[in-house]
Amino acid sequence: MFKSLNFKVILFGFIFTFFSSFGQSYFLGLFNSSIRDALSISHGQFGSIYASATLLSSFLLIWIGKKIDDVNVIKFAFFVVILLSISSFSFSKINSVIYLFIAIFLMRLFGQGLMSHTASTTVSRFFDRSRGKALSTAWLGLSSAEFLLPILVVYLLTFLNWRDLWVYISFGIIIFLPLVSFFLVKNLKIDSREKSEDLKIKEKEIKQWRRSEVLKDYKFYIVCGNLLAMPWIFTGFAVFQSFILNSKNWGPYIIAQSFMAYSILSVVTLSLAGFLIDKFSSRKLLIFMNIPIFFAVIVLIFFQSPISSFIFLGLMGMTNGFANVLGSATWAELYGVKYIGGIKAMTSALMVFSTAFGTALFGFLIDKGFTIEEIASVSGFYIATMFILLFLIKSRLNPKYL
Numbered sequence: 001m002f003k004s005l006n007f008k009v010i011l012f013g014f015i016f017t018f019f020s021s022f023g024q025s026y027f028l029g030l031f032n033s034s035i036r037d038a039l040s041i042s043h044g045q046f047g048s049i050y051a052s053a054t055l056l057s058s059f060l061l062i063w064i065g066k067k068i069d070d071v072n073v074i075k076f077a078f079f080v081v082i083l084l085s086i087s088s089f090s091f092s093k094i095n096s097v098i099y100l101f102i103a104i105f106l107m108r109l110f111g112q113g114l115m116s117h118t119a120s121t122t123v124s125r126f127f128d129r130s131r132g133k134a135l136s137t138a139w140l141g142l143s144s145a146e147f148l149l150p151i152l153v154v155y156l157l158t159f160l161n162w163r164d165l166w167v168y169i170s171f172g173i174i175i176f177l178p179l180v181s182f183f184l185v186k187n188l189k190i191d192s193r194e195k196s197e198d199l200k201i202k203e204k205e206i207k208q209w210r211r212s213e214v215l216k217d218y219k220f221y222i223v224c225g226n227l228l229a230m231p232w233i234f235t236g237f238a239v240f241q242s243f244i245l246n247s248k249n250w251g252p253y254i255i256a257q258s259f260m261a262y263s264i265l266s267v268v269t270l271s272l273a274g275f276l277i278d279k280f281s282s283r284k285l286l287i288f289m290n291i292p293i294f295f296a297v298i299v300l301i302f303f304q305s306p307i308s309s310f311i312f313l314g315l316m317g318m319t320n321g322f323a324n325v326l327g328s329a330t331w332a333e334l335y336g337v338k339y340i341g342g343i344k345a346m347t348s349a350l351m352v353f354s355t356a357f358g359t360a361l362f363g364f365l366i367d368k369g370f371t372i373e374e375i376a377s378v379s380g381f382y383i384a385t386m387f388i389l390l391f392l393i394k395s396r397l398n399p400k401y402l
Contacts, residue, residue: 006126006127006134008183008184008185009126009127009134009184009185010123010134010138011184012073012077012119012122012138012180012181012184012185013119013120013122013134013135013137013138013139014119014138014140014141015141015177015180015184016077016115016116016118016119016138016141017115017116017119017120017138017140017141017142017145018141018144019084019111019115019141019145019173020112020115020116020119020141020142021111021145021146021149022084022088022107022111022169022173023084023107023108023109023110023111023115024111024112025112025234025235025238025239025355025359026146026150026234026238026259027145027149027150027153028050028104028107028239029238029240029241030150030153030154030157030256031091031162032046032239032240032241032242033242034157034162035094035100035162038094039094039096039097039100042367043240043243043363043367044363044364044366044367045363046239046363047239047240047359047360047362047363047364047366048360048364049097049100049101049104050104050239050359050360050363051356051357051359051363052101052356052360053100053102053104053105053108053356054104054105054108054352054355054356054359055353055356056105057106057108057109057113057352058108058113058349058350058352058353060109061109061113061114061117061348061349062345062346062349063345064109064114064345065113065114065117065121065341065342065344065345065346065348065349066211066341066342066345067341068117068118068121068122068341068345069339069340069341069342073122073185073188074181074182074185074186076118077118077177077185078181080110080114080115080118081173081174081177081178082178083106083109083114084110084111084114084115084173084177085170085171085177086106086170087106087109087110088107088111088166088169088170088173089166089167089170090102090103090106091103091163091166091169092163092164092165092167092170093163094163108352108355109352112352112355113348113349113352116348117345117348119138119141120135120138120139120327120328120344120348121328121340121341121344121345122185122188123135123328124329124331124332124337124340124344125332125340125341126188128337129278130278131277131278131329131332132273132274132275132276132277132278132282132325133275133277133278134274135274135277135324135325135328135329136270136271136273136274136275136321136324136325137270137274139325140267140270140271142266142324143263143266143267143270143317143320143321144263144267146259146262146263146317147259147260147262147263147264147267148263150256150259151256151257151259151260153165154253154256205401206336206399206400206401207335207336207399207400207401208335208336208337208338208339209334209335209336210339210342211339211343211346214335214343214346215346219334219393219396222386222389222390222393223286223334223390223397224350225386225389225390226286226289226290226386226389226390227289227323227326227327227330227347227351228350228351229290229293229319229382229383229386230289230290230293230316230319230320230323231323231352231354231355231358232354232355232357232358232361233293233358233379233382233383234293234316234320234358235354235355235358235359236358236359236361236362236375236379237316237362239359239362239363240362240363240366241255243366244300247371247372248304248306248308248309248372249304250306250309251306254306254309255309255313257310258310258313258314259313261310261313261314261317262313262314262316262317262320263317264314264317265314265315265317265321266317266318266320266324267321268318268321269317269318269319269320269321269322270321270322270324270325273285273321273322273325273326274325277326277329281333282325282329282330282333283330283333283334283394283397283398285322285326286326286330286390286394286397287387287390287391287394288322289322289323289326290319290383290386290387291319291387292316292318292319292322293315293318293319293383294380294383294384295315296311296312296313296315297376297377297379297380297383298380299312299315300312300372300373300376301373301376301377301380302373327347327351328344331344331347333399334397334398334399335399336399361378362375365378
């Protein structure tokens with residue numbers, strides 16, 4: 001089993017999505033209060049810095065991410081891992097607003113952006129007939145991290161300084177990930193594919209879209225609008241989770257504990273999504289993806305009990321599970337895999353950009369005096385609008401055949 005290239009590619013994806021957590025908003029949000037206290041800045045100021053740094057990282061991601069189409073995975077993975085370690089170490093040295101901007105920029109680019117991009121692109125390109133199950137298994141890495149890390153970090157911060165914790169993270173990355181990457185994907189080439197009798201036929205039949213062609217397809221923007229709902233809305237809530245705690249009068253550990261519900265339901269829907277994609281296609285599942293997150297914001301609007309935190313994040317987790325797999329599988333289905341690196345780099349950049357938007361919007365609204373219920377209402381309106389647009393074009397979401 002451990003010698004199987006199929007297994008190694010999936011495990012590689014699992015580990016890389018797990019370690020992408022260090023640049024994910026749910027993880028960085030755990031240090032929000034500590035950083036604001038250290039630098040004496042407001043929610044809005046932190047949000048603006050976070051958003052602008054994230055925005056800059058999204059632009060670079062478009063260019064750097066495309067390079068995965070030109071080099072073997074092992075070289076690209078080594079580059080990303082080394083820079084992720086350096087980025088993590090830089091987080092321990094934050095002592096000014098400028099340094100905060102640089103540290104967040106690096107973590108968002110090499111953590112959330114390129115670690116996730118490397119994992120999802122590698123798995124999407126290698127697998128065909130079992131792409132759904134392979135992607136869902138790979139994304140279990142992130143779900144596992146979301147289950148374990150919040151509680152672990154909250155516990156470690158009771159006896160460790162937050163700066164020291166980032167030093168340990170940096171050394172852990174540089175010691176562990178290069179060895180793992182070498183073992184798993186050293187023999188993986190750009191044109192390596194899952195063994196499948198009908199794979200070559202499918203690649204010849206389906207049009208292989210270049211990134212420039214994808215940008216001219218109006219359906220791309222509607223699908224993107226739906227896929228981006230989860231990143232920007234969840235990021236806003238994750239980065240400003242301390243604001244939610246204060247608004248709802250919940251205890252300091254409620255959201256950290258609620259991430260367990262988020263992770264469990266992410267895992268359940270990830271597994272279910274992988275099976276359903278391989279059976280029905282990702283295009284047919286897209287319309288159902290954002291229904292749970294819509295009900296999540298409804299819960300946040302109308303309920304005050306600490307129990308609602310578990311329901312809120314549990315529903316978020318359901319959409320996250322579907323979105324993680326659908327966000328990779330849909331582009332491969334619609335546009336082929338030959339230029340998937342460039343297409344995924346662009347969509348990953350848009351995803352990172354959306355998180356910048358969410359952070360900036362939430363920080364702005366908080367500083368303007370909006371309640372958490374009003375912010376949730378804005379989020380719900382966006383979800384409903386995108387759902388309607390997707391419903392209107394769902395019958396036209398089909399690949400082009402040569």
